[in-house]
Amino acid sequence: MTKPGIVFAHGLWADGSCFGKLIPTLQAEGHEVMSSQHGLDSLATDIAAVKACLARVPGPVVLVGHSYGGTLITHAGTDPRVAALVYIAALAPDSDETSQSHLAKFPTTPVFGHLDVPEGRIWLKPSGVKHFAGDLPEAEQKLVYATQGAPVADLFNQKAEGTAWKSKPSWYVLATQDQTVPPELQHFVSKRMNATTTEVASSHVPMLSNPAVVLDVIRKAASAVSAR
Template sequence: MTKPSIVFAHGLWADGSCFGKLIPTLQAEGHEVLASQHGLDSLATDVACVTACFGRVPGPVVLVGHSYGGTLITHAGTDPRVAALVYIAALAPAADETSQSQIAKFATTQVFGHIDAPAGRAWLKPSGLTHFAGDLPEAEQKLVYATQGAPVADLLTQKVDGTAWTSKPSWYILASKDQTVHPDLQHFVSKRMNATVTEVPSSHVPMLSKPDVVLDVIRKAANAVTAK
């Protein structure tokens, strides 16, 4: 039986390379894999970029989103080609929420005190790395900084339609030491979507610090799709 494809959606201060510890293994296991390289210019164009990936791989698709990428898969995941959702320390707004309104319901995390926003783009300062990816070796933290994407400053307040987790099976990787998306928020959204939850003691980037855990969850989602 053909294995489902895997499509990744990155978050803020990242690009598709943040999934570099996962992609080769999934490819070797027989999955077609694409990482959306959306530009963080607007929510609508980012969702469209993720959705465009579905036409480049065979269905069904397991859609994986990290952080703000969770907002993207929540909207793009309503596409009928998507069979399952995997959230990694991610946002997951409901129909009446934006990413920012969801964040505002919980305590502010440390990373938001370490941002520059010249010319309308929000950049992560070097001082924010310990709050974003503090469980990575220093060299890997520097790589995260060097490959960061800079979102438009109002990106998290933008809104589009679609709430895939209300109808698609979902898995959630909860980063219990996260200083970017508050763990309490992660508990809330994962419970609300009735996700299968795997909790991991990691920073905001478990796909880099705990890749074996993340791979195991993606495999479980893919196996559930294959079994249908």
């Protein structure tokens, strides 16, 4: 039996390479994998980029989103090719919410005090990396900073239709030491979507600091899809 395809969606201050500790293992285990390279220019174009990747792997597809990537898979995941969702320290706004209104319900985390906004783009300062990926070795933190993708300033205020977690089985990796997306928000959304939840003592980037944990969750989602 062909194994499910897997498509990744990255968040802010990242690109598709942030899943580099997961992709080779999943490929070796027989999955076709794609990681969306979206430009953080608008919610609509980012969703379209994720949907374009769905056509590049065999279905059914496990759609995996980190951080703002959770917003993307929530909307893109209504595509009939998507059979399961995996959220990694992620947002998951309903169709009447934006990423920003979603975040605003919870206490502000330290990372938001370490941003620059020149020319309408939001950049993470060097001082903010410890609040984003503080449990990585220093060399990896520097790589995270150097490869960051800067979103347009109003990206989190944009809205899209569709709420995939209302109809698709969901898994959630909850980062309990997160200083970017509040753990309180992660508890709220994982409970609201009735996700199978795995907690990990991690910064905002468990796919980099605890890849084995995240791989295990993705495998469980893929196995559930295969068994259907």
